[in-house]
Amino acid sequence: MKTVALGRTGIQVPVLAMGAASLGSIYHPVSQQQANETVATALEHGVNYFDVAPYYGLTRAESALGIALRGVPRQSYSLATKVGRYGDSQWDFSREATLRSIDASLARLGTDYIDVIQCHDVEYGDLNQLVDEALPTLRALQEQGVVRHLGITGYDLALLEKLAVEQSVDTVMAYCTWTLQDRRLGEVAKRLNQAGTGVLNASPLSMGLLTRHGAPAWHPAHQDVQAICRAVSALCDREGVNISQVALQFALTTAAEQGIASTVIGTASQQNMLDNVRWSAQPLDEGLLQRIDALMAPVLNIGWDSRPGNGGKAQK
Numbered sequence: 001m002k003t004v005a006l007g008r009t010g011i012q013v014p015v016l017a018m019g020a021a022s023l024g025s026i027y028h029p030v031s032q033q034q035a036n037e038t039v040a041t042a043l044e045h046g047v048n049y050f051d052v053a054p055y056y057g058l059t060r061a062e063s064a065l066g067i068a069l070r071g072v073p074r075q076s077y078s079l080a081t082k083v084g085r086y087g088d089s090q091w092d093f094s095r096e097a098t099l100r101s102i103d104a105s106l107a108r109l110g111t112d113y114i115d116v117i118q119c120h121d122v123e124y125g126d127l128n129q130l131v132d133e134a135l136p137t138l139r140a141l142q143e144q145g146v147v148r149h150l151g152i153t154g155y156d157l158a159l160l161e162k163l164a165v166e167q168s169v170d171t172v173m174a175y176c177t178w179t180l181q182d183r184r185l186g187e188v189a190k191r192l193n194q195a196g197t198g199v200l201n202a203s204p205l206s207m208g209l210l211t212r213h214g215a216p217a218w219h220p221a222h223q224d225v226q227a228i229c230r231a232v233s234a235l236c237d238r239e240g241v242n243i244s245q246v247a248l249q250f251a252l253t254t255a256a257e258q259g260i261a262s263t264v265i266g267t268a269s270q271q272n273m274l275d276n277v278r279w280s281a282q283p284l285d286e287g288l289l290q291r292i293d294a295l296m297a298p299v300l301n302i303g304w305d306s307r308p309g310n311g312g313k314a315q316k
């Protein structure tokens, strides 16, 4: 897998990274065997940057990833996890919670350092606490070598950019905002990248919306958005192409020009990981993309911040 610099971190990140949220059975039940096979396949193909969080499957994803990585030389992969979110509607950016969370993540992941530690879904937490407690605590741990680089994640792009600039964090991870359906991350990513911040585009399949199965029941996208994505999937099927293939290839082939270092896709399936690796080496069908763009136009860039759906887990 091709690698690029992740901002100023010094990490050479694969352009396709693995999101391990799915190992916490958030989309469908996942066995440890499936987790092991998916992670081993990722590593075999150079997908050696793993993103996870204590929140995913309420610690199950970190535990499964830690077991799957047992025996793998620690220098051969990078680990990114998070602090601050501990339940669907539970945030805590206090110093105590941050310290506790790091200790527990290290134990579950079977390591003594974390390459990138990120404050999770910043828009829902207490921002004063994040700035006054979580970030200084993480910076102290950085000096001890327990965490190597600091980042933030979330959906609110304006807030992510503001915080990244003001707090000089090393990485920003945004999700579902550089996809076939939503292209809002691009301009923000370009500016962040120019300032030396590493940008990660999470959820190129928009958390299942851009798959043949469609979005899971908890997905926050509005029903109009979901209906059009189903129509796009049907169009792809008529052309003999899986919508996930086009969605991933769109994200990957446009990433560099937008200043996005890596696209973080989630899967708990060895076969889907293999497909993702294979698709990443193939060109995007520009003709099909034009037809998808025309169909998608009425809901392009419509996120659940402007038109909420019935799903979504987070409540303020």
Ligand SMILES: NC(=O)c1ccc[n+]([C@@H]2O[C@H](COP(=O)([O-])OP(=O)(O)OC[C@H]3O[C@@H](n4cnc5c(N)ncnc54)[C@H](OP(=O)(O)O)[C@@H]3O)[C@@H](O)[C@H]2O)c1
Binding pocket: 018, 019, 020, 021, 022, 027, 051, 052, 120, 121, 153, 154, 155, 173, 175, 202, 203, 204, 205, 206, 207, 208, 211, 212, 244, 264, 265, 266, 267, 268, 269, 271, 272, 273, 275, 276
């Ligand atoms: N706030 C945040 O910090 C935040 C938010 C969202 C995501 N993230 C990160 O980004 C990662 C990726 O996001 P995500 O997993 O939520 O969404 P995603 O990557 O957009 O989509 C995941 C879904 O796509 C399916 N999928 C993957 N490859 C496929 C393929 N080749 N064919 C068909 N279906 C395929 C997966 O099912 P299978 O398991 O069956 O393959 C799963 O249902 C997460 O794991 C997490 O690390 C972070």
